[in-house]
Amino acid sequence: MAEDIREEAAKYYDAQPNPTVDIPFYRARIPSPLADVLELGCGTGRVLVPLADACRFIHGIDSSEAMLARCREKLKAAGIAENKAQVTRGGISDFDLGRRFDLIIAPFRVFQNLETDEEVDGLFECVHRHLAPGGSCILNVFNPKRSAEEMRRTWCVPEEVLEWEKMLDGGRRLARFLRRPRMDTEKMIVYPELVYRRYDGDVLEDEAVLKIAMRCYYPDEFAQLVTDHGFTLIDRWGGYAGEPYGQGPELVLKFSE
Ligand SMILES: C[S@@+](CC[C@H](N)C(=O)[O-])C[C@H]1O[C@@H](n2cnc3c(N)ncnc32)[C@H](O)[C@@H]1O
Incomplete structure (x- = not known):
């Protein structure tokens, strides 16, 4: 795996004013306490750790060992056992966990870190491979303020x-x-x-x-990208406070097979 670009900065991630408003949003989208959840780009577990008690199992993937080390510390400090939450190092465009999940999420604009079409295609292939029947995926990017x-x-x-x-x-x-x-x-x-x-x-x-x-996406382009990869859109939001799609600070799409 490539060098860890977050090695030095990871220690400051949880100190920054992160948008905690997305945590209840993702929590509310867990379909049942028996659901298995996958977080792509889980980082320090800002979202993963508080979601762990709302599902049966949550798995996080991230390419940064420095971010994952912090996530593991937080899981341990919260007393969350390995049969409840696990994190592994890997790329979100190219992984095979050999199992499926009821909900796949990638909070805080992780999707935009994928620069190439190959990486984007790879992520959608991974989502196809890991979604359980009836499962759904939620992806988020920022809504560019300017043309x-x-x-x-x-x-x-x-x-x-x-x-x-x-x-x-x-x-x-x-x-x-x-x-x-x-x-x-x-x-x-x-x-x-x-x-x-x-x-x-x-x-x-x-x-x-x-x-x-x-990588920047505009509202229609982002929705089109999802359907072009063979998924069906279920819901869309313009932000975590329920803004209409295209009118708030975020673009959030929920989709399924
Ligand atoms: C802005 S942080 C978001 C972390 C977490 N989802 C949150 O909401 O706090 C982006 C994370 O995505 C991870 N990431 C970016 N590109 C990735 C890739 N191609 N494969 C795996 N992880 C990636 C980074 O290492 C980083 O931890």
């Missing part, structure tokens, strides 16, 4: 901007900066760089940079 043309013109900026900062235990300060240096304007893939800096007073103690790819 494609405007994105191409304005996404890249020379300066670094402060996104948020917060105090940590022990009086340290954690700040996250965003750089927007590069975009593939043909494939509509943006390459943000997330820079975490931890300070003790004014002294910079640590810096971790995470460079990711985010």
